[in-house]
Amino acid sequence: MKEKETAIVPVAEAKPKPEPRSGDNKSYQPQTLEKKWQDKWEADQLYRSVIDTSKPKHYALTMLPYPSGDLHIGHWYAMTPSDARARYMRMKGYNVMFPMGFDAFGLPAENAAIKDGIHPMKRTFQNIERMRKQMRSMGAMFDWQREAISADPSYYKWTEWFFIQLYKAGLAYRKMSAVDWCPNCNTTLAREQVWGDDRHCERCGTPVIKKDLDQWFFKATKYADELLNFDGLDWPQTVKTLQTNWIDRSEGASVIFRTEAGNHKIEVFTTRPDTLWGATFMVFSPEHPLVEAITTPENKQAVEEYKVQAARQTDIQRGAVDKEKTGVFTGAYAINPVNKERIPVWIADYVLMSYGTGAIMAVPAHDERDFAFAKKYELPIVQVIQPEGQEEAAVLESAYSGAGIMINSGPLNGLKVTTDKGRKNPGIAAAINWLEKYMIGKESVNYRYRDWLISRQRYWGAPIPMVNCEIHGWNPVPDDQLPVTLPEDVEWKPTGESPLKLHPTWKNTTCPVCNGPATRETDTMDTFMCSSWYHLRYLSPKYDQGPFDEAEYNYWMPVDTYTGGIEHATMHLLYTRFFHKALRDIGIVEGHEPMIQLRNQGMVLGEDGDKMSKSKGNVIAPDVLVNRYGADTVRAYIMFFARWEMGAPWDSQGIEGSARWIKRVWTLFTDPVPSGAKPTTSEVTKNLRRKVHQTLKRITRDFETFEFNTVISSLMELMNEMYKAREAGAAGSDEWKEAQELYLKMMAPVAPHITEELWTQLGKPYSIHQQAWPTVDEAAIKEDSIELPVQINGKIRDRITVPAEATEDEIKSAALASETVKKFLEGNEPKKVIVAKGRLVSIVM
RNA sequence: GCCGAAGUGGCGGAAUAGGCAGACGCGCACGACUCAAAAUCGUGUUCCCUACGGGAAUGAGGGUUCGAUUCCCUCCUUCGGCACCA
Missing domain, CATH: 3.40.50.620 (HUPs)
Structure with missing residues (x-):
């Protein structure tokens, strides 16, 4: 149906017997063609990126690989769409830098050395040599003169x-x-x-x-x-x-408690200072340094035994959420600083030395863990927050962590407590103010981040x-x-x-x-640490007066587009942000962030839907695919077969579709015009031109938004229309020539080799990759007449064709004039007629 | 338990701003070419129905609306992150 609007060949005129096409495509030989252009591009330094202040710069960066020895299909999946995007930006008029290097230090090479004695340096550089070669087969616009290798002394210096x-x-x-x-x-x-x-x-x-x-x-x-x-x-x-979530900031207060004997200072962090009056005991982590000093002689043995037992347990055992709480009394007491109550000090492994201060105030009435602990060891539970509507403090069945009114809290009685965190909560704000006034605590922020x-x-x-x-x-x-x-x-x-x-x-x-x-x-x-600054080394990998040449820094940084896997969210991506901010404060770099735009690709899974791994035997080797189909087909398939940010299982049959597309493009451009073609009509060429510019608009948008799969499908659609237009005699027209030219330009970022070849065969000046991205002719996109579906009570019953410029009233009367609509209306007046211009007509009965 | 993402044909996936669900491709079926096969080309391909035509359908249920894959609520499933975090 959509085809009716956009088809270049009016349906009634479709040729009854299409000319058989030469389908063997013997003339398309990617292996020789791709090598030829890769060599030429390299000889011409086509992708060399140098400072050029006459153009806006674009630093496109994709995460550098570890030199494991073989390029994986995952590398292709990460790199070739990033390359296509960088190529698109270049055609858009940016001076684009797209560097590549190797994260060359790391355990695998050393572990291998333990096995076979081959020096990690030797192995790593051999692997790099091999992977560099494999990467060249992608036909990516990497500027190899900017290559940086983290294991090279000139880098790690x-x-x-x-x-x-x-x-x-x-x-x-x-x-x-x-x-x-x-x-x-x-x-x-x-x-x-x-x-x-x-x-x-x-x-x-x-x-x-x-x-x-x-x-x-x-x-x-x-x-x-x-x-x-x-x-x-x-x-x-x-x-x-x-x-x-990884940094996990939590707002609250730090409060100073003191032991009854010895007056030892115990600092605790709490997110609920409003419940301080309900702190009826304290719990130390078994590793807390004060435990030894405060434990009384009669409790010494039990405490020591518990510490040994806790130390023997792994973090996993200790961390099991549903584990029953255990702990031991130290014999010591602390004074609750807000109400001077004498409260016992316990040790328990549910308190971790690695968070906060390693000691907590326990408020069993309002904390589930403390509640469970108090129940087990029969420690006092004092309710200090009363839920709205509750008359008097009932015996608690469980800890209450909701909103309410403060009770049993001395000077703060009657204050409202909400479920808000930090100072936004009036109860917490009042408690913090009170603590600060009497200098027994202060507002405090804690992080899980280490x-x-x-x-x-x-x-x-x-x-x-x-x-x-x-x-x-x-x-x-x-x-x-x-x-x-x-x-x-x-x-x-x-x-x-x-x-x-x-x-x-x-x-x-x-x-x-x-x-x-x-x-x-x-x-x-x-x-x-090495990968926290590699984007800076790319600026000037041979520079020896500093980590980077400032002139290069000032021109290229920050990274405009960074692409890579999401698995680095809390590792590399956090480290490199920290590193940049530290360097900024030291005065080495400028700006607050190293990478402005980030996009994550998903993962290519094995054909069985599992993660690819050698042991599962489901690994797809890109080299084999390149040998068989050529790099352009592999690139196209990688961009086509899944939403890039999602990833999907590999499908070996699916790549045939991309191979067919590439071959059909080749045929479209290289085959002689079919002999049976009729002379063309202005309708055919106008429709062709419309489709071309519609496609350009769509593809431009999709490159902007990293939607590579629809870039390819739009190109496939346009190719199908071009075949039909050619059958209808469009070849030879100016519109046909424009279509050819724009087609190759739009396809160039995806399939750099075949487009360069066909561009040259059209007699256009080398290189297609230095051409400007075409502009959309909005006027060409406009339709003369449009077909609108007519809904009656939400169901499509008819279609009407109206001039594109038709007014709402005209559309309305055209819809009501339709025989089918009349039939459904059965002579009744419609309750309502809604015209969504350019979309549909909706009639309500 | 908490936080986040995603559920659309046999499969991967399309669907500007709430407006024709299933673009494009894989697979499959049939046909053309061929002695035959491969390749290539063409046609068809969501499901159901006594198939002219009609009905249902975007994880499930409800809501808003003339109209919902799209917005709102509840729930289910899958994946990812965090988790005795005070």
């Missing part, structure tokens, strides 16, 4: 330098703490790298354990509030939500450029000694210590302060 800048700015510190340790990777992990209910390693899936270690941290929490601010960022809401643990007990990473001297402690390696390079002669052993520590001489050095003997830090940095 600056990773080390950045560490020192953060250290000097007070943003890097060393701390002994219980950290997550992967027993398989033999290293510590940042909290973000521990996933799932069983708390497994993000890389290898092994459940992590806790270890007490001296480690380097970055003060990411200093930026917690700023990281929650996404102003000016065009990022997917899901990513912003994931980061917000400082970034960057130490890794591995060889294959950027060395942490710090030196430890017995007299002068930790000091950074002087700038003129950077980079601290990795020694080549190391032994590969899975010891849980960095191979650098086991190297006989590497760690020995001199103290930068006194020149006396000192030792190097033997841990290396988390590879996320």
Whole structure:
């Protein structure tokens, strides 16, 4: 039906016997054709991006790969639509930079070395060589002169330098703490790298354990509030939500309690200071440093036993939500500072040392966990919030966390409490004011977000450029000694210590302060440190006066469009934002955010719908597809077969459709005009031109919004119409020539090789990729007459054809004049006639 | 439990601003070409009905509206994140 409006060939005139077409397409040989153009583009440096102040710049960035050895279909899925978008932006008139590099440090190469002894450096650079070649087969517009490799000393020199800048700015510190340790990777992990209910390693899936270690941290929490601010960022809401939940800001108050004996200060954080008068006991985490000091002699044994038992349990066991609460009385009492009540101090493993202060005030009447604990150990429960409508304090069946009126709360009795958080809640606001007035507490904010643990007990990473001297402690390696390079002669052993520590001489050095003997830090940095600034290294990968050339920075930054997987929402994407803000405060970069627009692609699954993995044998190899179909077909299929941000299972048969499309485009442009074609009519050419410009409008919009699948389907539709128009004799007309030209331009970002070839064959000037994106001729899109469906009581009963310029009244009378409508009306007057201009007519009886 | 995303033919998916559901493609069926097959080309392809025509249908149920895949409410399913977070 829609075809009736847009068909180039009026239905009545459709040819009865279409000319058979030469379908073998022997002349389309992507393997030679693609190679030819790739070589030419490279020789001509067609994709070299240099500063050009006469044009607006566009920094398009796609997440750099780890050099695992083979390009995966997932890489194609991430990179080729990003490439198509970058190409589109280039045709739109932007000076586009689209760089590529390698996140080359990391565990897999070192783990492989432990197995076969091949040095990670050697393996990594061999892999890079191979992947670079595979990437070239995509025909992407990567500017290889901007390539950066994080494992290259000329790169990691600056990773080390950045560490020192953060250290000097007070943003890097060393701390002994219980950290997550992967027993398989033999290293510590940042909290973000521990996933799932069983708390497994993000890389290898092994459940992590806790270890007490001296480690380097970055003060990411200093930026917690700023990281929650996404102003000016065009990022997917899901990513912003994931980061917000990860940081998990909670507003409340910190309150100082004191022990009855010894007057020890105990700070607690609470989101419900309005319930302070109901705090009837305190609970410490078993690891809390004060536990030993306050425990009375008669409770000592029980407390020690409980601590041992808690320590033996894993985080998973401790974290099981439905686990029955356990705990032990320390024998000590604290004084509730608001009402001077004497309250017992317990230890229990439901209080975690890693959140807040490791100690809580327990308000059993209004907190479910405290309630369960109080019931079990028969501790007093005092209600301090009375629900609206409740007459007197009844015996509570469960903790009440809703709104109400404050009772049993001394000076604050009668105040209203809502379910709002923080100061928005009048009860909480009053409680905070009261605490601050009597100097026993203050408004406070807590985060789940932790400082970034960057130490890794591995060889294959950027060395942490710090030196430890017995007299002068930790000091950074002087700038003129950077980079601290990795020694080549190391032994590969899975010891849980960095191979650098086991190297006989590497760690020995001199103290930068006194020149006396000192030792190097033997841990290396988390590879996320390397990838936090790679977008800056692309600016000037060979620059040696600093991490980047400022002229390049000033022109290209910030990144305009960043594409990559959503799995990095709380890892790389958060690290790189923190890193940028830290550098900004140090004065190295400008602006508040490194990447303005972010778009996430989904995942390509195996044909069985499962995640692709070698062990499942469902991996799709892009090289095989490129050999068989050519890169243009693979690119087209990748953009066509799923919504990009969603992803979908691979379908090996589906790619045939894209292959057919590419071949049919080839045939359309290279076959002689069919002999049986009639002379054309102005109706045919006008309809063709309309379809061309409608398609251009649609495709332009879709490139803007990253809807690549409909870019392809629109191109397929237009091609089908062009075949029909050609049958109807349109070939040779000016409209046909325009259609050919626009078709190739629109298709160029998707299929760069075939379009370049056909463009050249049309006799157009090289290169199609330097052509301007066409503009829509709105006048050409306008229809002369339109067909409107006529609804009667919501059901479509007829269609009327009216001039496009018809007024509402004209449309109305045309609809009512229709025989079918008259039949349905049966002589009655319609109650109502609604004309939705250009859409339909709705008659209500 | 909390937060978020998504449910449309056999399949992937289309549907500017609330206005013709199923574009485009895969698959399938039939036909043309062929000795035959592949390739290619053409036609058809949501489901149901005594098929002229009619009815139902966008996870389920309800609401708003002349009109809902689209807006609102309740629920179900799948996926992702967080989770004894004080």
